[in-house]
Amino acid sequence: MTLKKIAVTFALGSMALLTAGATVSTAQSHVNSPDPLLGTPSVATETSHIDGLTGNAESGKHLYRRFCIGCHGPDGNGQGMNAQWIDPQPRDFTEATFKCRSTPTGTLPTDDDLYNAITRGFVTTAMPSWRPLSPQQRADLVAFIKTWSPRWAKEKPGASLNIPPETPITIESILHGRELFQKLECWKCHGPEGHADGPSAATLTDSKGNPIKPFNFSTGERFMCGDTNRDLYRIFMTGLDGSPMPSFADVIQPNDAWDLVHFLRTLQVALPNQELTLWQSYKAAHGKDLKPIGPDSAGGAQ
Amino acid sequence: MSKKFREGANPMNMNWSRWKTIVTSAFLLIAIMACDVRTASALPTGKLIAIPAFARKYGLPCSACHTAWPELNNFGQVFRDNGYQLMNDRDSPIWQNPSYFPISFRITPSWHRETTTNQAFDTGNGTFTQSGFDLSGMDLWSAGTLYKNISFVLLPSSDPTAVWHFEAAFIRFDNLKGTPWLNLRFGRFEMDNLISEKRFLFLSDNGGLYQIYHFNVPGSINNFGYGDNQIGIELAGHSANSYTRYSVAMLSSNEGGVNFTTDVVPGAPPSNRTYDVNLAFSQAFNAPGGSGESGFGLERLGAFAYIGQRPTGYLTEGGTQLVGIDNKPFYRIGFAGDLSYKNLELLPLFMYGHDNPYLGIPGLPSTQPLPPGAQAPTFYGGFLEAHYYFNPQNVALARFEQISVGQQAFSNIGDGSGSNGNITALTFGYRWYPIMFSRAGVALDAEFSRVRTIGQEPLGGISTGAVADPTAATWSNSYYLGFDFDF
Numbered sequence: 001m002t003l004k005k006i007a008v009t010f011a012l013g014s015m016a017l018l019t020a021g022a023t024v025s026t027a028q029s030h031v032n033s034p035d036p037l038l039g040t041p042s043v044a045t046e047t048s049h050i051d052g053l054t055g056n057a058e059s060g061k062h063l064y065r066r067f068c069i070g071c072h073g074p075d076g077n078g079q080g081m082n083a084q085w086i087d088p089q090p091r092d093f094t095e096a097t098f099k100c101r102s103t104p105t106g107t108l109p110t111d112d113d114l115y116n117a118i119t120r121g122f123v124t125t126a127m128p129s130w131r132p133l134s135p136q137q138r139a140d141l142v143a144f145i146k147t148w149s150p151r152w153a154k155e156k157p158g159a160s161l162n163i164p165p166e167t168p169i170t171i172e173s174i175l176h177g178r179e180l181f182q183k184l185e186c187w188k189c190h191g192p193e194g195h196a197d198g199p200s201a202a203t204l205t206d207s208k209g210n211p212i213k214p215f216n217f218s219t220g221e222r223f224m225c226g227d228t229n230r231d232l233y234r235i236f237m238t239g240l241d242g243s244p245m246p247s248f249a250d251v252i253q254p255n256d257a258w259d260l261v262h263f264l265r266t267l268q269v270a271l272p273n274q275e276l277t278l279w280q281s282y283k284a285a286h287g288k289d290l291k292p293i294g295p296d297s298a299g300g301a302q
Numbered sequence: 303m304s305k306k307f308r309e310g311a312n313p314m315n316m317n318w319s320r321w322k323t324i325v326t327s328a329f330l331l332i333a334i335m336a337c338d339v340r341t342a343s344a345l346p347t348g349k350l351i352a353i354p355a356f357a358r359k360y361g362l363p364c365s366a367c368h369t370a371w372p373e374l375n376n377f378g379q380v381f382r383d384n385g386y387q388l389m390n391d392r393d394s395p396i397w398q399n400p401s402y403f404p405i406s407f408r409i410t411p412s413w414h415r416e417t418t419t420n421q422a423f424d425t426g427n428g429t430f431t432q433s434g435f436d437l438s439g440m441d442l443w444s445a446g447t448l449y450k451n452i453s454f455v456l457l458p459s460s461d462p463t464a465v466w467h468f469e470a471a472f473i474r475f476d477n478l479k480g481t482p483w484l485n486l487r488f489g490r491f492e493m494d495n496l497i498s499e500k501r502f503l504f505l506s507d508n509g510g511l512y513q514i515y516h517f518n519v520p521g522s523i524n525n526f527g528y529g530d531n532q533i534g535i536e537l538a539g540h541s542a543n544s545y546t547r548y549s550v551a552m553l554s555s556n557e558g559g560v561n562f563t564t565d566v567v568p569g570a571p572p573s574n575r576t577y578d579v580n581l582a583f584s585q586a587f588n589a590p591g592g593s594g595e596s597g598f599g600l601e602r603l604g605a606f607a608y609i610g611q612r613p614t615g616y617l618t619e620g621g622t623q624l625v626g627i628d629n630k631p632f633y634r635i636g637f638a639g640d641l642s643y644k645n646l647e648l649l650p651l652f653m654y655g656h657d658n659p660y661l662g663i664p665g666l667p668s669t670q671p672l673p674p675g676a677q678a679p680t681f682y683g684g685f686l687e688a689h690y691y692f693n694p695q696n697v698a699l700a701r702f703e704q705i706s707v708g709q710q711a712f713s714n715i716g717d718g719s720g721s722n723g724n725i726t727a728l729t730f731g732y733r734w735y736p737i738m739f740s741r742a743g744v745a746l747d748a749e750f751s752r753v754r755t756i757g758q759e760p761l762g763g764i765s766t767g768a769v770a771d772p773t774a775a776t777w778s779n780s781y782y783l784g785f786d787f788d789f
Contacts, residue, residue, distance in 0.1 A: 066694050067377070070363035081739065082361035121390055126361050128388035132380040134544050134588045134600060221391050 046152070048111040048142035053135055054113070060144025063137055071126065091209055096149035097207060099240040100225035105247035107158025108151060116141040122224040127132045161237055161249075167219035167258040169274055171282050177263025180256055182293050184248065189214040192293040193266030206295055207242040214244075220270030232261045318455040340406035341579070357741065359402060360388060360445065362737045365694040368646065371735070371788070373689075373744055374584065376600055380544040385476030385485065386446055394450040395514055406445035410438035410747070411630030412784030416507055416764035420776040427770035437462045437782070438505065441469070451476040455491070467566040483539035489519075490533040490558055490566075494549035494582040496604040496638040496720070499529035501690070503699055506764045507727035512685060513703045514653050516761050519679035520715045520723040521706070522631055524612050524661045525564060530559045534577070538558050545586040547604075553578045555611050555629070562625070574626030578610030581677035586640075599642040608634040614660045615667030621786050629669040630658035636684070645691045653686040662711025673712075681709030683725070695738060701733035716757030717773035725761070727753040733786075742789045749782040 001090060014146030048055035064072075071079035071090040077093035091098070099119050115162040118138050121129035121206060130138060146152040181187060191197040194217030206212045215223070225235050237257055248257070265275035283290070317375050357364060364371045367378030376383065387393035395404075415433035424432075439462055445455040453476055455493045458471035471490025492500050495506060497512070513531030556564045556573030571733030584604025589596050610633070620668035636653035660668045662679040683705035705725040714777025716722035731749035755776045759765040763778030 034475070062693075066363075066365040070366065071361060082363075086361050121388070123390040124392070126392065128360070128362075128390055130377070132377040136588065 002037075002180070043221070048115070048146065050115045050139050050141050050142065053139040054142070055136070055143035056141030057140070057147050059137075059144040060140035060142070061147075062069070063133070063141050064144050066143070067130070067133075074141055075244075076145075082126075085186050088212065089208070090127075092208065093148035095242070096151040097242040099242055100232060100235075101158075101238050101241065102160040103158030103238065104161070104249065105239040105241055108155055110160055111139075111142050112160075113157075114145060115224075117140060118142065120226065124221045124224050125198050128198035132168075134298050142150065161234055163233055163237075164254045164258075166229055166261075167255055169262050169278065171278055173259045173262045173268060174275060174279055174282070175263075176256070177261070180260045181263055184251065185294050186260075189244065190217065190267075194218050194264070199257050204244045206244070210231045211242055217267035218269050220268065229245060229258075229261050229265070230266060233257055236260065303441055305740065307757060322720070330479075337668045348749055351696045356386060356404075357739075360392075360561065361411075364743050366737070369689070369691065370503060370694070370733060371745070373503055374403070374485065374497070374501060376386045379542075379547075383481065383485070383538075383540045383544045383547065384726040385451060385474050387451070387453070387476065391740070393447055395447055402695075404442075405442070405444045406788055408441040408443065408786075408788040410505060410784045410786045412436050412505070412782060414506060414777070414780040414783070418760060418765050418778040420761050420770050420774050422768040422770045423766060430764060431765055432764055445698050447512040451490065451701055452506055454488075465469040465567070468560070471475065481539075482542060485538050485540075486693050487536040490531055490560070492531050493528070493551060493553075493580050493608075494536070494538060494547070494585050494606075495529070496582070496602065496606070496640060496689070497651050498532075502687075503697065503733055503747075504701070504749060504751070504752045505747050505784055505786065506729070506780035508727065508729065508760060508778055508780040509749050509782070511762045512651075513725050513761055514651065514683050514685060515657070516686070517725065518683060519583055519655075519657065519681050519707050519710055520758055521664070521710055521712075522657055522662050523614070524657050524679075524767070525613070526632065526634070527557065527608060528634055529650070529709075530558055532580070532676075533560065533577075539693060547582075547584050549580070549582040551580040553580060553610075555626075566636075569598050570617065572623050572625050574611065574613040574629055576611045576629050576666075578608065580606070580608045584638075587598070597644045597646075601642065602640040603637070604639070605637045606635070610717060612661055615669065624762070625700065628660075630660040632661055647689040648686065649687040649689075651686075652682070654680070654682045656680050665722075677709055679711050682706055682708060687772075695735045697733050699733065701727070701729045703727040703729075711768060716770070717787075722757040722772075723755045725753065743787065745786040747782065747784045747786050749780065753778045753781040 009169055047058040052204050070082045071080045071086060072078055072093060073083065073090070076093040078090040080090060083090050083288065084236045097243045098109045098113065098117070100122075101107075101111055101113045103113065115138055118133075118141055122129050131238065131243060133141075188200045189196070189243065191201065191214075196214045196216035201214050204214060216218075223231060225231055225240070235245070237243055237247060238247045252260070258282075262275045265273050266279035306523070313663045351536045356362075358366070367374060367381055369375045381388060411434050413430070413782065417431040419429045421428060421430040421786065437587050440460045442458045443455075444457075445453070447453050451520070453474045455470050455472055456717055457468065457470040458466050460466045466488060467515055470489075470491050472487050472491045474487040476485050478484035478486060492498065499512050499515050500675070502512075504530070512529055516527040516763040520523045532551070532553040534551055536551035538547070538549040540548075551702060554573065555576040555578045559565045559570055559573050561568075562573050564573050565571075583606075584602055586600050586602035588600055589598030609631065611629040611631050613629050615626070615628040617625050617627055632655070632667055634655045636651060638651040639649065641648045641650070657679040658668075659672055660666060663673070666673075683703070685701055685703040687701040688699070692698070703725065704727075705723075707720055707723040709717075709720060710722070713720070714744060729749060729751035731747065733748075734746045735743065736746070737744040751761050753763055755761075757769065757777070758776065758777035759767065759769060760776060763780060765776075769776055
């Protein structure tokens, strides 16, 4: 066998592969053909804008098929082949209802919100962090997700919540937060000690009618929408749309919200934090003066 | 029916698109078979790795972690680097349904035809040809987490006749001190190769190995193979997105052998008492510009170095070899890349190998002086592999390999020329994944591989064990069609 024959072999092999590849590609182009929605200007041009990145829906479509389709489904309705095994259920993009937002309840999230959700993942669910994808890929996915619901063509995202500077962590702030925890009836779902065992806990359902559990503060699990106090503040000022967790933006003032944040941290007994340390010192000295949280209680010190 | 993804895009659905794909894939296979240039064997294909057990645990499709299984994409790499954890709060096995068991099976029924020229037979010289239906080895994979940040792999693997060995078995302590930069692995494992032979997409006898990963200069007593699993301890780390990765491993100088021998099966020669070191580093980066602007994606470049020793003599008792002594060094250095441009992925690798002269002279312990003219055996070469992804379910493959012998210890093997032992290899393949569930995977694999070896037996192909003319080229061809399934 000579080099000439190697060359002939290479050429024949290449031709065979290219011929067959082109045929397969043709067949697959049917499979991957742009759908009617993407063919329309309003959807084909769907983009996202995140910190100087422009996401492209067409690119996002291919990423969605590779990474997301198993859970969120070929129709984006959260009914992928794995959905039946997943609790909580994957997000239904056709409703354009998202839990983790910086925007008021009932409004669309910003591109940054969706990007942050993809990047962060949801630690208490099957949704992983997609940080291994490049920023551009994540931006492309955001653009594609926005093609699933006509709401994105008709509405603009709400204005991002302006979070004021955090107030000092003091025992007064924690005690006031405890009063609010009682007054706003947070305990009815989350339980008096934050064990997710309030009287309403077993009855909760999400917007699709699926049973949903309130957050259990005592286990040490991280919050699904971010770990920081600012994230916690944002959660109850915007609510978690699609879940029973409402927005308290119209109910409490920013300083009250920070007090509630400080108290909630004391419920996270498995996660050492400044608020918990302060609270435990206070309880050691004044525990007997505290009314238990629950029915017929004012929640604060006597 | 999906509005954005026609039914054929969903492996759950069986429709006309699927059949079109079947027909076109069949055409492809026939086309490859038709390329019957005159004609040309296997590292166990059971060594390949894909783990639907993880897909079952997390509910992700194969394509989430694999460019085309078993090859990892960057998300899969991060998952592996994190100790088979997604780093959410559901990684610990306590969160799994009690019926879940982290195990998967893999075997490949196949048809293949192997031919090799320049072979010696009792009846005369000629071409050795075999053809028929066959099985690959089998993997019985168990892997996952024992606890948060403690992971494990146990991989009993058999040859096609069900002779078993432990291909990999290790425990890994992940994210020590809370940082991804410190992970400690202990046991038998694949070294941190940027281009993994355990996760590649080729199965045929000739194509199912990277030649350079198993090459040694003709006449050398060095048994080291860069692609072989080794046994020892590894400190490895990575950035959060695994763009930056490093590995430092201290390994027994026995080619991954167990029971103080040089192989994983009983009866292997004894090993020596020294340790080797493997170093690997890689860095990935994103090409600048928005999607579609440049076409480039995540690009990774890396370098590696292996510094080892092998014995030139043995302590004996009654003539029985007990332990290797009189060790002499060797090293392998090189660089590799994983480059992408649109749907095309390129995997280049270059390696340089250097052995101590004593390792090139069988039977000469290093306690004796080198004969005049003895020189260090060296070689260099590598490969360029290309993958074209029509979509996550269809990938076309090609690979070109070239290895050149720098020098033999005495230039006295074959025709004594510097080309003796040189290898040129070309492999084409196509893999179609009709099933990519999160619970199982099936791939139809078609390959043609052709290898030319000067004066030596092919590393992977079929052979009689003796070349007829040690000065001539030996051509070895593999035609392969197999169903690669993993549950």
